[in-house]
Amino acid sequence: xxxxxxxxxxxxxxxxxxxxxxxxxxxxxxxxxxxxxxxxxxxxxxxxxxxxxxxxxxxxxxxxxxxxxxxxxxxxxxxxxxxxxxxxxxxxxxxxxxxxxxxxxxxxxxxxxxxxxxxxxxxxxxxxxxxxxxxxxxxxxxxxxxxxxxxxxxxxxxxxxxxxxxxxxxxxxxxxxxxxxxxxxxxxxxxxxxxxxxxxxxxxxxxxxxxxxxxxxxxxxxxxxxxxxxxxxxxxxxxxxxxxxxxxxxxxxxxxxxxxxxxxxxx
Amino acid sequence: xxxxxxxxxxxxxxxxxxxxxxxxxxxxxxxxxxxxxxxxxxxxxxxxxxxxxxxxxxxxxxxxxxxxxxxxxxxxxxxxxxxxxxxxxxxxxxxxxxxxxxxxxxxxxxxxxxxxxxxxxxxxxxxxxxxxxxxxxxxxxxxxxxxxxxxxxxxxxxxxxxxxxxxxxxxxxxxxxxxxxxxxxxxxxxxxxxxxxxxxxxxxxxxxxxxxxxxxxxxxxxxxxxxxxxxxxxxxxxxxxxxxxxxxxxxxxxxxxxxxxxxxxxxxxxx
Numbered sequence: 001x002x003x004x005x006x007x008x009x010x011x012x013x014x015x016x017x018x019x020x021x022x023x024x025x026x027x028x029x030x031x032x033x034x035x036x037x038x039x040x041x042x043x044x045x046x047x048x049x050x051x052x053x054x055x056x057x058x059x060x061x062x063x064x065x066x067x068x069x070x071x072x073x074x075x076x077x078x079x080x081x082x083x084x085x086x087x088x089x090x091x092x093x094x095x096x097x098x099x100x101x102x103x104x105x106x107x108x109x110x111x112x113x114x115x116x117x118x119x120x121x122x123x124x125x126x127x128x129x130x131x132x133x134x135x136x137x138x139x140x141x142x143x144x145x146x147x148x149x150x151x152x153x154x155x156x157x158x159x160x161x162x163x164x165x166x167x168x169x170x171x172x173x174x175x176x177x178x179x180x181x182x183x184x185x186x187x188x189x190x191x192x193x194x195x196x197x198x199x200x201x202x203x204x205x206x207x208x209x210x211x212x213x214x215x216x217x218x219x220x221x222x223x224x225x226x227x228x229x230x231x232x233x234x235x236x237x238x239x240x241x242x243x244x245x246x247x248x249x250x251x252x253x254x255x256x257x258x259x260x261x262x263x264x265x266x267x
Numbered sequence: 268x269x270x271x272x273x274x275x276x277x278x279x280x281x282x283x284x285x286x287x288x289x290x291x292x293x294x295x296x297x298x299x300x301x302x303x304x305x306x307x308x309x310x311x312x313x314x315x316x317x318x319x320x321x322x323x324x325x326x327x328x329x330x331x332x333x334x335x336x337x338x339x340x341x342x343x344x345x346x347x348x349x350x351x352x353x354x355x356x357x358x359x360x361x362x363x364x365x366x367x368x369x370x371x372x373x374x375x376x377x378x379x380x381x382x383x384x385x386x387x388x389x390x391x392x393x394x395x396x397x398x399x400x401x402x403x404x405x406x407x408x409x410x411x412x413x414x415x416x417x418x419x420x421x422x423x424x425x426x427x428x429x430x431x432x433x434x435x436x437x438x439x440x441x442x443x444x445x446x447x448x449x450x451x452x453x454x455x456x457x458x459x460x461x462x463x464x465x466x467x468x469x470x471x472x473x474x475x476x477x478x479x480x481x482x483x484x485x486x487x488x489x490x491x492x493x494x495x496x497x498x499x500x501x502x503x504x505x506x507x508x509x510x511x512x513x514x515x516x517x518x519x520x521x522x523x524x525x526x527x528x529x530x531x532x533x534x535x536x537x538x
Contacts, residue, residue: 012362013369037389103283104290110507111500112464114380114471115481118488119496123307194376202380202468221384229384233377240376 039227048231051216066235068211072200073243076132080139080196081189087140088147088185098148109141113199117206127209131200138199139192146188150181183256190248197240213239309494317494327483332502334478335466338394342401343462347455350406354413354454355439368414375411379404379461380468393476397469404465405458412454416447449523456515463507 021041027033028040039047051062091098113134124130154177162172204214213232220228291311297303298310309317321328357364357371382403386396420443428442444451470481484499 009365012365016366016370099282100286100289103286107501107504107508110460110463110511111504112467114464114468115484115500115503117471118484119493119500121488122491122493122496198378198380198464201378205380205383205472217381217384221387224388226385226388229388233381233385236381237373237377240378244376 036224037226039230044227044230044234047225047227048234051228051231062235064211065213065216066239068208068215069200069204069213070239072128072131072135072204072212073197076135076196076200077139077193079132079136080192081143083136084140084143084188084192085147085185088144089151091144092148092151105141105144109145113138113195114202117203121207126207130207131203131212134203135196135200139189139196142191142195143185143188146184146191147181150184150188151177153184154180179256179259186248186252186256190244193244193248194240197243201236307493309497314494314497318498321495321498328498328502331478331480331483331499332506335470335480336506338397338470338479339401339462339466342398342466343405343459345398346402346405346409346458346462350409350454350458351413351451353406354410354451355417355443357410358414358417359439364414371407371410371414375407379465380472383469383472387473392474396473397466397476397479400465400469401462404461408461409451409454409458412450412457413447416450416454417443419450420446445522445526448526449528452515452519452523456511459510459515460507463503467503 024033024038025040025042028035028038028043035043048062051065052060054061055064087101091101116134116137117130120130120133124133158176158180159172162176167175200212201214201217204212205218208215208218213235217229217232220226220232294303294308295311298308318328357367379400383396383400386399390396390399424442424446425438428438433442466479467481467484470476470479471485476482480499480502484496487493487495487499
């Protein structure tokens with residue numbers, strides 16, 4: 001019964017996508033819509049395959065683009081998360097530090113990474129340093145913000161209970177503060193990942209040299225290769241889903257969900 | 268009493284401003300003493316001078332700002348209205364929900380900026396592309412939050428409304444929307460943030476656009492004009508904060524706070 005229902009749901013979910021893709025395919029095939037602007041989905045897949053096989057086996061073009069983007073994401077993510085948690089902890093420990101940095105963070109947090117790009121290009125030039133720097137900034141702000149919120153939201157009773165049971169300061173920090181704040185921190189990390197991802201792809205449009213999915217899409221758009229543009233977007237969607245699943249979901253399930261701090265949504 | 272609160276306001280303003288003053292002074296001094304090359308980073312005094320130039324002498328800043336703002340308003344209002352309607356429809360019709368929820372989840376995760384090349388190809392290099400980008404940037408997140416908000420409305424409230432003879436549109440307007448307004452507001456707030464991102468990105472990448480804060484920053488790059496860039500960046504920062512704080516907080520105050528849906532912790536602490 002349950003299985004049937006799940007299958008039914010899956011079937012319903014596939015309908016709109018399938019209808020959309022099939023009608024796109026045939027509308028483009030019979031030139032009812034402009035096939036240069038809206039190439040057939042099969043054509044999109046085919047050109048992705050061509051990109052993949054170009055330069056095989058060592059330097060498959062598609063894989064080079066993907067790995068360039070992933071490398072940038074990994075570096076900016078690491079810098080952003082570590083920096084964000086450090087600054088967040090410092091700001092929650094020291095009130096002076098907090099009142100000094102808080103206005104600055106509030107002003108700069110909503111500024112899109114893309115807006116900073118021209119300025120950073122002047123400093124760091126085109127290519128990896130600029131992209132990684134802007135990506136790291138985009139990851140940094142949500143992490144800081146949520147780390148502070150997490151540490152602030154801790155239930156004081158837990159700390160008192162810990163003190164009564166004779167925990168040392170360090171143990172209170174690692175065994176009470178850290179797990180409690182982790183729910184918030186992970187939330188910040190997830191927002192940071194999404195933002196960093198967006199910023200990296202966006203900045204690759206204007207500041208990448210030669211490699212990167214953003215660069216691939218932008219370059220294709222300049223040559224009116226719509227099939228590669230759509231293919232690139234498809235790659236972006238798949239990559240993001242995979243990254244989110246592998247990193248954050250996994251981390252959450254191993255920590256906060258297992259500790260019972262967060263009930264798992266929808267199984 | 269009044270005096271006290273004025274003093275408190277002044278103090279909080281000072282507290283907000285002093286970090287900027289400290290950094291500004293350090294920055295100015297280090298540029299003046301040539302510790303930092305001024306070609307890479309104009310000193311605050313030059314930035315201020317540039318701000319006065321573009322804002323008051325020739326006034327092009329406002330022209331840039333106004334065209335950005337117009338795009339934002341058009342794109343964002345379209346997204347809010349259509350997003351609310353779509354979200355409501357999806358949450359009220361189980362069949363539609365099952366069919367389209369996965370699609371929405373999928374599309375939420377596409378970086379908005381990735382739409383820009385597609386739109387540039389299909390819709391041209393002008394305003395239409397930027398407005399559509401803003402729309403796409405904010406639409407899905409508004410749909411998503413409206414949907415979630417209506418789904419978690421207490422079933423007892425709906426049953427109570429039904430038994431009092433409230434159905435259809437009236438149920439929707441008088442019960443479901445107010446009951447889910449907190450979540451809807453979250454969606455609108457997130458959507459507005461995404462809309463700004465989309466606006467700046469779209470303006471930078473659309474070649475046929477002449478006016479707009481994003482364009483102003485982008486064009487300054489050709490002359491390595493860091494002062495203008497920083498003026499633009501700060502304008503964006505301040506406008507986002509202003510819109511978010513003033514407009515959405517105001518809406519929050521006259522709706523969910525007044526309806527007692529949020530505990531007014533901060534305000535009750537002040538009293």
